[in-house]
Amino acid sequence: MIEIILVFGIVVIGTGGEICLTRAMKTIGEVHDFRPRALLNVFGRAMRVGWMWIALLLMAAGFFSLLGMLSLENVSFVVPVTALSYVVGAYGGALFLGEKVTRQRWLGVLLVCIGVTMVWKGRG
Amino acid sequence: MTPGSGLHLKTFFLLLIMVIFGPLGDVLLSKGMKDLGEIPNWSPAELAHLFVAIFTSGMIWLGIVSLIGFFVAYTLVLSWADYSFVQPASSFSYGVVALLGHFALGEVITPLRWAGILVICCGVLIVGHTPPRTTDHTTPEPTMEPTTTLERG
Numbered sequence: 001m002i003e004i005i006l007v008f009g010i011v012v013i014g015t016g017g018e019i020c021l022t023r024a025m026k027t028i029g030e031v032h033d034f035r036p037r038a039l040l041n042v043f044g045r046a047m048r049v050g051w052m053w054i055a056l057l058l059m060a061a062g063f064f065s066l067l068g069m070l071s072l073e074n075v076s077f078v079v080p081v082t083a084l085s086y087v088v089g090a091y092g093g094a095l096f097l098g099e100k101v102t103r104q105r106w107l108g109v110l111l112v113c114i115g116v117t118m119v120w121k122g123r124g
Numbered sequence: 125m126t127p128g129s130g131l132h133l134k135t136f137f138l139l140l141i142m143v144i145f146g147p148l149g150d151v152l153l154s155k156g157m158k159d160l161g162e163i164p165n166w167s168p169a170e171l172a173h174l175f176v177a178i179f180t181s182g183m184i185w186l187g188i189v190s191l192i193g194f195f196v197a198y199t200l201v202l203s204w205a206d207y208s209f210v211q212p213a214s215s216f217s218y219g220v221v222a223l224l225g226h227f228a229l230g231e232v233i234t235p236l237r238w239a240g241i242l243v244i245c246c247g248v249l250i251v252g253h254t255p256p257r258t259t260d261h262t263t264p265e266p267t268m269e270p271t272t273t274l275e276r277g
Contacts, residue, residue, distance in 0.1 A: 002166065066153070067153060067157055067178060067184075068157075068163070070150075070153055070154040070157040070158075071157035071158065071160065071161075071162065071163055072162070072163075074154070074225055074229070074231040075150050075151050075153075075154035075221060075224075075225045075229065075231070076221060076222040076225030076226065076231045076233050076237065077237070078150075078154070079147070079150050079217075079218060079221040079222075080218050080221075080222070080237075080240060080241050080244055083218065083244045083247070083248065086247070086248065086251055090251075102254050104250060104253065104254050105250070105251055105254040107250055108247045108248065108249070108250030108251035108252075108253075108254070109247065109251065110247070111243055111244070111246050111247030111250060112243075112244050112247035112248065112251070113247075114240075114243050114247075115240045115241065115242070115243030115244030115245075115246075115247055116240065116244065117240070118236055118237070118239055118240030118243060119236075119237050119240035119241065119244070120240075121236055121240075122233075122234040122235070122236030122237035122238075122239070122240055123234075123237070
């Protein structure tokens with residue numbers, strides 16, 4: 001049961017954090033200047049966006065879920081399972097960011113799901 | 125050396141860093157967590173103790189540094205290379221993490237797990253070949269800003 005909760009933490013909460021991060025960076029706008037001073041300025045602006053703080057909180061929860069899962073299972077099992085984040089990312093991108101998920105992308109997501117199921121079944 | 129070949133070299137060098145440092149970070153985190161031992165129970169007191177142990181573990185810090193190396197390379201390569209090129213290329217990380225897990229940590233990987241990793245790589249390759257940007261850049265963003273927002277960029 002704890003493993004399911006941790007996978008949920010990595011995949012759903014962690015990816016939720018990445019979606020919030022995307023939302024925050026879209027608010028900031030596209031970065032054109034990659035000089036250190038300009039990047040520091042972008043960082044400063046990003047830290048004033050509420051979505052960024054939610055993102056950091058969720059991604060931290062995802063990271064600690066990953067650590068918890070790595071204490072229980074092999075890394076060669078845990079990391080492939082985290083590929084489920086592509087599924088959550090596709091749904092989340094479509095639902096919250098208005099992204100258009102093409103049929104080809106859904107096919108890729110389906111293959112990821114099949115692969116993760118095989119990894120789960122092949123725990124040995 | 126032509127500018128084009130220089131760019132290719134730079135891109136593949138950073139992709140190599142990504143494919144090595146990402147899985148290496150995961151493996152180091154795994155080793156660090158295994159060294160801390162199994163978590164006997166998930167009570168708040170036990171988790172607080174674990175939290176301190178995590179951040180005093182050299183192995184975990186090495187893993188975090190390695191993952192930062194991955195993230196820096198990822199961010200840099202995305203400043204000139206297409207996301208749709210970088211993402212599928214980085215899917216090889218799933219294979220590398222399995223190899224490192226097997227050879228460095230002695231993990232037993234069943235044929236079914238190898239097959240699953242291969243299918244995941246194929247799935248990520250397909251996802252990576254879809255357009256990286258599907259939203260209209262000229263339309264205003266949906267108003268989803270939480271109330272905690274201090275400033276709009």
